[in-house]
Amino acid sequence: MLEKPPANLAEALAGTAAEVEHALDDLLPMPEGAEARVVEAMRYAVLGGGKRMRAFLVMESAGLFGVDRRCAARVAASVEMLHAYSLVHDDLPAMDDDDMRRGKPSTHKQFDEATAILAGDALLTRAFEILAEQDTHDSAEARCELVLALGLASGARGMVGGQMIDIAAEGRQLTADEVGRLQALKTGRLIQYSVEAGAILGRATHTQRHLLAFYGRDLGAAFQIADDLLDVEGTAEETGKATGKDAAAGKATLVSILGVDRARAQADALSAQAAHHLDSFGEKAEHLRKLATYVVARRS
Amino acid sequence: MLEKPPANLAEALAGTAAEVEHALDDLLPMPEGAEARVVEAMRYAVLGGGKRMRAFLVMESAGLFGVDRRCAARVAASVEMLHAYSLVHDDLPAMDDDDMRRGKPSTHKQFDEATAILAGDALLTRAFEILAEQDTHDSAEARCELVLALGLASGARGMVGGQMIDIAAEGRQLTADEVGRLQALKTGRLIQYSVEAGAILGRATHTQRHLLAFYGRDLGAAFQIADDLLDVEGTAEETGKATGKDAAAGKATLVSILGVDRARAQADALSAQAAHHLDSFGEKAEHLRKLATYVVARRS
Numbered sequence: 001m002l003e004k005p006p007a008n009l010a011e012a013l014a015g016t017a018a019e020v021e022h023a024l025d026d027l028l029p030m031p032e033g034a035e036a037r038v039v040e041a042m043r044y045a046v047l048g049g050g051k052r053m054r055a056f057l058v059m060e061s062a063g064l065f066g067v068d069r070r071c072a073a074r075v076a077a078s079v080e081m082l083h084a085y086s087l088v089h090d091d092l093p094a095m096d097d098d099d100m101r102r103g104k105p106s107t108h109k110q111f112d113e114a115t116a117i118l119a120g121d122a123l124l125t126r127a128f129e130i131l132a133e134q135d136t137h138d139s140a141e142a143r144c145e146l147v148l149a150l151g152l153a154s155g156a157r158g159m160v161g162g163q164m165i166d167i168a169a170e171g172r173q174l175t176a177d178e179v180g181r182l183q184a185l186k187t188g189r190l191i192q193y194s195v196e197a198g199a200i201l202g203r204a205t206h207t208q209r210h211l212l213a214f215y216g217r218d219l220g221a222a223f224q225i226a227d228d229l230l231d232v233e234g235t236a237e238e239t240g241k242a243t244g245k246d247a248a249a250g251k252a253t254l255v256s257i258l259g260v261d262r263a264r265a266q267a268d269a270l271s272a273q274a275a276h277h278l279d280s281f282g283e284k285a286e287h288l289r290k291l292a293t294y295v296v297a298r299r300s
Numbered sequence: 301m302l303e304k305p306p307a308n309l310a311e312a313l314a315g316t317a318a319e320v321e322h323a324l325d326d327l328l329p330m331p332e333g334a335e336a337r338v339v340e341a342m343r344y345a346v347l348g349g350g351k352r353m354r355a356f357l358v359m360e361s362a363g364l365f366g367v368d369r370r371c372a373a374r375v376a377a378s379v380e381m382l383h384a385y386s387l388v389h390d391d392l393p394a395m396d397d398d399d400m401r402r403g404k405p406s407t408h409k410q411f412d413e414a415t416a417i418l419a420g421d422a423l424l425t426r427a428f429e430i431l432a433e434q435d436t437h438d439s440a441e442a443r444c445e446l447v448l449a450l451g452l453a454s455g456a457r458g459m460v461g462g463q464m465i466d467i468a469a470e471g472r473q474l475t476a477d478e479v480g481r482l483q484a485l486k487t488g489r490l491i492q493y494s495v496e497a498g499a500i501l502g503r504a505t506h507t508q509r510h511l512l513a514f515y516g517r518d519l520g521a522a523f524q525i526a527d528d529l530l531d532v533e534g535t536a537e538e539t540g541k542a543t544g545k546d547a548a549a550g551k552a553t554l555v556s557i558l559g560v561d562r563a564r565a566q567a568d569a570l571s572a573q574a575a576h577h578l579d580s581f582g583e584k585a586e587h588l589r590k591l592a593t594y595v596v597a598r599r600s
Contacts, residue, residue, distance in 0.1 A: 035461030113394035129451030151429030161335030
């Protein structure tokens with residue numbers, strides 16, 4: 001098992017992270033006036049943190065179709081804003097009550113709860129706005145498709161639905177199937193969207209889009225199991241957030257249901273399956289293939 | 301001063317409210333599974349309540365251009381979802397901490413805080429999604445324009461920015477200009493958007509859209525002063541929510557700065573000015589004109 005991504009993947013990840021950081025900075029200018037505080041909180045929540053895996057998926061998927069990188073970076077920034085909003089709201093005392101995120105105080109600790117709620121709301125709003133802006137794609141049809149796909153992935157039938165199931169399930173014993181569905185909604189849909197967004201930008205064929213969606217689905221599932229393994233096996237120092245929280249909260253994960261070994265085997269199988277969906281994309285999909293291996297091998 | 305809207309306006313308001321209620325019900329179907337709880341909370345927050353003024357503005361403005369009422373009703377439902385999300389999050393303990401809304405327990409009291417946060421997030425998401433859906437308009441350009449206009453009106457440069465200013469201003473003495481700007485962002489922008497949305501749906505000329513935007517801006521300002529007057533003069537029974545809260549919270553309003561009489565005079569002047577922007581629209585704008593009179597005369 002690898003602890004770090006292979007050199008060329010690491011380089012590509014770092015390059016994309018820098019590119020998307022730049023786009024995020026551009027897309028969130030500080031306004032004059034007292035409303036600047038909410039933009040400051042938005043920037044605190046989304047800038048300078050995370051592996052930018054979702055952004056990387058957008059960029060690499062768009063790259064398969066030769067999409068202009070500046071357009072793809074806008075969509076990548078948008079999905080990172082969406083992801084950041086979900087973390088800000090998830091960390092609130094009424095939700096997971098997490099004081100730390102990515103090794104620094106979570107947004108409501110750094111600012112206050114009201115500001116964190118508003119910053120999350122505004123990040124969500126801005127994410128949709130960016131997709132509809134003309135600079136994102138020449139075709140308004142494609143821009144609408146992005147908005148629709150993000151809405152489906154992140155709303156009540158996607159990420160928010162998954163969070164609701166997660167909250168409703170606390171203290172109750174879930175089956176492996178139920179946990180799988182919860183996690184597909186909670187984290188899987190947005191990861192799948194990220195890969196599909198590249199296909200939408202690239203005006204991919206129906207088949208290409210489906211293959212990429214399958215890749216995203218399996219990668220997301222593998223990623224989530226790996227995350228749960230880290231929660232059991234990792235240390236706070238490695239992951240930059242509290243670990244062992246799932247067990248403490250009585251939250252069922254595939255690791256708690258299947259045990260570490262079977263869960264790891266399932267993650268590895270999903271990772272291999274994800275890579276397999278990319279067969280027809282040839283050499284250009286090499287980073288996406290390596291990412292599938294890396295997500296199950298990472299230590300943070 | 302009228303206490304109730306004139307008969308034909310009242311009828312039009314009630315007709316639109318019923319139409320939009322139907323659209324909301326259609327656009328928020330209950331899913332299977334444990335995520336149903338968040339949809340239940342979304343429906344609780346948005347169905348069966350409010351005057352539907354924003355929806356009415358969309359419908360009447362779209363009506364000026366002969367837009368299909370089913371398309372307009374979707375956009376009207378979307379803006380009511382956006383408005384409902386803002387109320388759900390505003391009512392949270394970390395924000396305004398309101399237990400009652402429209403004469404019933406606010407969403408976090410009826411459900412719980414986590415569910416209310418998620419329901420607000422999902423209403424916001426669904427509002428954008430609906431705008432991008434093909435049934436909303438034949439032209440993807442128009443759908444993108446709606447998404448952009450709603451984003452601008454409701455994000456950090458609009459409604460959320462206004463809420464941030466409001467929170468940051470608590471306990472500090474604001475000038476009349478500062479209060480005007482705060483309220484323009486916090487409530488004005490979304491009212492203005494509602495009128496502009498009809499113009500976007502109707503592919504209005506630049507001039508027509510601007511006139512309607514000005515109408516919306518002045519109507520929104522008049523509406524807000526009238527709301528603050530109600531907070532001072534109304535009773536909880538009439539308004540369905542706690543009154544006198546602004547004073548108790550030390551929140552500056554134009555009423556507290558200018559006094560009741562000057563504030564009322566300003567609301568009346570804004571109302572007249574709003575109606576004036578509609579001069580070129582003739583008879584078809586009669587409901588919008590009457591609404592401008594009504595918002596400053598209402599008692600709830």
